Amino acid sequence: MPISNQDLRKAGLKVTLPRIKILELLENSKQHHLSAEDIYKTLLEQGEDVGLATVYRVLTQFEAAGIIQRHHFENNHSVFEIMQEDHHDHLVCLNCNKVVEFTNDVIEKEQHSVADQHGFALTGHSLNLYGYCSDAECQEAFRKK
Amino acid sequence: MPISNQDLRKAGLKVTLPRIKILELLENSKQHHLSAEDIYKTLLEQGEDVGLATVYRVLTQFEAAGIIQRHHFENNHSVFEIMQEDHHDHLVCLNCNKVVEFTNDVIEKEQHSVADQHGFALTGHSLNLYGYCSDAECQEAFRKK
DNA sequence: ATGGCTGCAAACATTTTGCATCCGC
DNA sequence: GCGGATGCAAAATGTTTGCAGCCAT
Numbered sequence: 347m348p349i350s351n352q353d354l355r356k357a358g359l360k361v362t363l364p365r366i367k368i369l370e371l372l373e374n375s376k377q378h379h380l381s382a383e384d385i386y387k388t389l390l391e392q393g394e395d396v397g398l399a400t401v402y403r404v405l406t407q408f409e410a411a412g413i414i415q416r417h418h419f420e421n422n423h424s425v426f427e428i429m430q431e432d433h434h435d436h437l438v439c440l441n442c443n444k445v446v447e448f449t450n451d452v453i454e455k456e457q458h459s460v461a462d463q464h465g466f467a468l469t470g471h472s473l474n475l476y477g478y479c480s481d482a483e484c485q486e487a488f489r490k491k
Numbered sequence: 492m493p494i495s496n497q498d499l500r501k502a503g504l505k506v507t508l509p510r511i512k513i514l515e516l517l518e519n520s521k522q523h524h525l526s527a528e529d530i531y532k533t534l535l536e537q538g539e540d541v542g543l544a545t546v547y548r549v550l551t552q553f554e555a556a557g558i559i560q561r562h563h564f565e566n567n568h569s570v571f572e573i574m575q576e577d578h579h580d581h582l583v584c585l586n587c588n589k590v591v592e593f594t595n596d597v598i599e600k601e602q603h604s605v606a607d608q609h610g611f612a613l614t615g616h617s618l619n620l621y622g623y624c625s626d627a628e629c630q631e632a633f634r635k636k
Numbered sequence: 637a638t639g640g641c642t643g644c645a646a647a648c649a650t651t652t653t654g655c656a657t658c659c660g661c
Numbered sequence: 662g663c664g665g666a667t668g669c670a671a672a673a674t675g676t677t678t679g680c681a682g683c684c685a686t
Contacts, residue, residue, distance in 0.1 A: 396667085453601045466622040469622045473602075473617070479609070527675085543675095545642060
């Protein structure tokens with residue numbers, strides 16, 4: 347279900363235009379892993395009058411509220427996505443930047459076992475696989491590399 | 492075995508003082524995951540007259556030459572480490588920034604299977620577990636959070 | 637001696653902050 | 662109307678680049 351205005355209020359955030367627009371984008375855009383820049387540019391294109399600073403502020407607040415999640419890929423590409431029910435990891439295409447989500451229970455379980463073995467209190471993790479996706483163009487780029 | 496001057500020459504790199512010093516640091520420092528800033532400051536403390544730009548340039552060249560590896564942790568902490576024989580992943584303490592290496596064959600194998608399933612040509616991956624290490628101080632920070 | 641390497645300063649990209657104004661409640 | 666939220670510009674952060682001089686080969 348989509349994030350409602352109530353959800354925002356519950357997080358102590360007023361329901362303002364920039365916040366609504368940013369949420370909409372994250373929920374409805376086809377590739378729902380967006381960078382701050384992506385969001386900013388798209389809003390400008392839509393004729394919204396927002397500042398890049400606001401985009402960053404809103405994204406930071408949303409992250410703190412647990413509404414969205416932030417990822418730093420090795421690409422040097424930071425992206426945000428709506429928080430989802432089930433945890434998942436990412437496959438990132440180094441050519442077209444496409445992101446594919448996947449889940450794998452075996453890996454998930456192993457991670458906890460590793461943390462335990464080292465006496466770590468696990469609070470999060472990131473698993474990103476980098477490669478070239480199945481698009482002809484990207485496979486081409488892979489061969490050329 | 493340590494990286495030799497020959498190894499540098501083989502990579503098309505002249506054997507210069509900054510390069511030697513940076514290699515020494517990466518090989519001998521206790522916590523062998525260092526940021527560019529760490530390296531720069533340590534060299535200054537040792538009385539070496541290097542520029543931060545040189546540190547970055549050398550690290551980039553070393554990475555291209557396969558001598559070292561670069562990691563971007565979600566901390567917003569980028570670190571470098573000497574390339575090792577066997578691949579390994581990382582446990583990162585969010586309190587003291589300590590990095591612990593681990594290997595897990597089960598996870599390793601699953602990753603390839605996931606990439607295959609999605610038609611990706613896998614070229615690399617990063618798996619980082621974040622949490623609080625077993626140091627009393629860090630466990631304390633974890634409880635307070 | 638020559639071409640790569642260096643330090644410095646300036647440029648860059650990304651993200652954060654200060655502040656006067658604005659707007660949701 | 663109040664206090665949080667915004668846009669803008671400036672600052673902070675992390676990294677890269679241009680350039681004149683330096684040094685390994």
